[in-house]
Amino acid sequence: MISSMTCPVCGKPVGTSTDSTAAPFCSDRCRKIDFFRWWDGQYAIVENLPADMTDELQQFPDLDTELPSD
Numbered sequence: 001m002i003s004s005m006t007c008p009v010c011g012k013p014v015g016t017s018t019d020s021t022a023a024p025f026c027s028d029r030c031r032k033i034d035f036f037r038w039w040d041g042q043y044a045i046v047e048n049l050p051a052d053m054t055d056e057l058q059q060f061p062d063l064d065t066e067l068p069s070d
């Protein structure tokens with residue numbers, strides 16, 4: 001039984017000779033590309049904090065003064 005996995009990044013078939021550390025990607029390069037795509041998505045979510053989240057933070061006006069100063 002032959003498994004015909006394809007790289008989710010570039011679509012190339014992932015062969016048995018592929019470095020297993022890169023699985024399920026065809027190469028370490030594609031693995032990193034996928035990671036950065038994922039990271040970029042997470043970062044975008046952080047950048048777009050909802051307005052109510054900002055309001056919650058404003059309920060703690062002393063937050064700045066209580067930060068360690070050293």
Ligand SMILES: [Zn+2]
Pocket residue numbers: 007008009010011012025026027030
């Ligand atoms: Zn690939």
